[in-house]
Amino acid sequence: MTHTVFPAPDWPSVTIKGEGATFPVRRVFCVGRNYADHAKEMGVEVDREAPFYFTKSPLTILPSGEEFPYPPGTENFHYEMEFVIAIGAPAFRIGTKDALRAVYGYASGLDMTRRDLQLAARAKQRPWDLGKDVEGSSVISPITRAAAFGQVADQRISLSVDGEMKQDAKLSDLVWSVEELVSDLSKFYHLAPGDLIYTGTPAGVGAVEPGAKIRGTIDRLEPVELTVGAPE
Template identity: 60%
Template sequence: MTLLFDLPAAPAVPVVGEEGAYPVRRIFCVGRNYAAHALELGNAVDREAPIWFNKAPAALCLDGGTIPYPPGTENCHYEMELVVAIGAPAFRIAPEAAMGVVYGYACGLDMTRRDLQNASKAKGYPWDTGKDFENGAVIAPITPAAAFAPGEQRITLAQNGAVKQDGVLLDMIWSIPELIADLSRLYHLAPGDLIYTGTPAGVGPVAAGDVLEGTVEGLTALKLEIGTAE
């Protein structure tokens, strides 16, 4: 079968210490995985099951540059997150085995058009327009799992030099093994899948000219500038 047109190649993320890059297949995100963040937005803390949503690979954006202020919003927020990169197939995997399918970890930003998300939530609609948009899934280079073991590391976000988010990975409601195990009940996970694992309290709006700097201790830091709207 002849294709009518060509599609862009799959986006890929640099890997620390490797010449090759990590191609991205899918992007999964978990919401309200830090209790203080859920409460700051007026949401109940749900400990029954993780809350999942997706971003298209086209939303992926490598850090280190400038992105335009997103279209269609007047209230775009930063959300600093630890990103897990899957490196082996996993389906209905037990939490005890889940860390064995992790390829690596990275700093990431789940950019959110908060006004659109809130409008959708108020009507009981999906969050797609608030979460899934170009440059909405920012990521720094991936550190292989052999060089990083998630635990008590701090996760922070500074906006124009002022620290806005400051938490520890152990504050997650759902641990990384629990997230992978739960997601693998719903999907056949495979290499190329990214999991954004939630954000600590302190999220807030961005404006043109802002510089965002995100860190997870032990990983390559993230830096991004917000440009003017297109």
């Protein structure tokens, strides 16, 4: 009889608004440069030929409302407010007109980033892993079912730090829509229930220090909140 040599990690799951069930997380995909103004502030152009992606470990998932320590190895820790798609049905090579059938719901999310490490890697044309795949960096609110949220349109997406507004945009500013992102990703992956897609951040990203209280909101969704703790 085989056994594990140490206890397996608890796989993360996300609360579903108004329900006793939870949404087990399978994979985390993130979309880069999906708001034109954010791409501009980062000194790059939007690639309008196709979306581009990076991935994060599901073990970076952190429920909204937690306090998490300022991460090691950085002096420039940034918030990024994001609209999150939760996949609830298999999708492979699905067309845009059918893509919403694979969507279970939506959530508010934060893609917390070691910006100095990300930019250093970008300058050397290296992967962004040290900057992006950070413990506790994929913060997420409870998921709202797609039917309860309704059509993705011009809902406001915003973020404040210690009560001061930092990011303020609309979901209609997304370069690539929900349907386009799900369809495009399904050309490269067998999307499956439990996959999350963080769809990119609007302009206004910036650094936070220990003690900062971050609050992000999207119309019709639960807010996402994070307190940045002292370094370990």
